[in-house]
Amino acid sequence: MPNTFSSASTPFAIHINQLNYKYHKADKTSFYIPTWQVKQGEQVFLHGESGSGKTTLLNLLAGVLTPQGGDITLLEQAFSTLSSKKRDKFRAQNIGVVFQQFNLIPYLSVLKNIQLASYFAKTGNTKIEQEASALLLALKLPTTILHKAANTLSVGQQQRVAIARALINKPKLLLVDEPTSALDAASRDAFMTLLIDLCKQHSITLVFVSHDMHLQQFFELSVDVTSLLKEEGSKC
Numbered sequence: 001m002p003n004t005f006s007s008a009s010t011p012f013a014i015h016i017n018q019l020n021y022k023y024h025k026a027d028k029t030s031f032y033i034p035t036w037q038v039k040q041g042e043q044v045f046l047h048g049e050s051g052s053g054k055t056t057l058l059n060l061l062a063g064v065l066t067p068q069g070g071d072i073t074l075l076e077q078a079f080s081t082l083s084s085k086k087r088d089k090f091r092a093q094n095i096g097v098v099f100q101q102f103n104l105i106p107y108l109s110v111l112k113n114i115q116l117a118s119y120f121a122k123t124g125n126t127k128i129e130q131e132a133s134a135l136l137l138a139l140k141l142p143t144t145i146l147h148k149a150a151n152t153l154s155v156g157q158q159q160r161v162a163i164a165r166a167l168i169n170k171p172k173l174l175l176v177d178e179p180t181s182a183l184d185a186a187s188r189d190a191f192m193t194l195l196i197d198l199c200k201q202h203s204i205t206l207v208f209v210s211h212d213m214h215l216q217q218f219f220e221l222s223v224d225v226t227s228l229l230k231e232e233g234s235k236c
């Protein structure tokens, strides 16, 4: 079957077409993106003012929200029209997501938090502890924290554990929502360099959401979410 969702050279990781979303049926205005593409292996900085729709777009890409109209194709798979069960499976196996609040289970150990992500993806990976250790080291964390409860870690450490958990299933797409706001400038910059290097090394497509324009310097591609949004029915 011909591949309709790729450019001549590189396939698209994200392909949005006529995307339409309303939080409530009664909302007069809807969140509407006529079209947007990100190629596989690209790292994109998605910025915009508070309330502009960054998190909404990320949640639509993560399948946490389901659009009322249009299509989201991820990694050449129609995503938004999948049943919720199939979408959950596809997400677990192909997409790493880091939410603003990290969403670690506080009383579980770092290893158990990471193991859970692998369990949901049903990859049958039997080397989780070894691979989790390698990821922690790559993220400049001591492996001694593997058996510590998540809520005993610093915010910076929790952030890196959240990234490790998102990477354990070797996702092709990583969606990250503004995780650096709690860090000091030096730690934030070190974290960004590390994250971008890891994505480049493993050809992971990254969409990184933030309102902090200082972070733009770490990316070759930068998009203002307001430039993607249009009035529904308008010509683009």
Ligand SMILES: Nc1ncnc2c1ncn2[C@@H]1O[C@H](COP(=O)(O)OP(=O)(O)OP(=O)(O)O)[C@@H](O)[C@H]1O
Pocket: 023, 024, 048, 049, 050, 051, 052, 053, 054, 055, 056, 057, 211
């Ligand atoms: N659960 C919700 N119910 C109704 N409206 C919502 C909900 N979440 C967000 N919105 C609205 O959608 C719009 C976009 O919000 P969103 O959180 O996506 O913006 P953002 O750019 O991520 O903001 P911030 O940088 O402050 O996190 C805002 O007008 C917001 O009020």
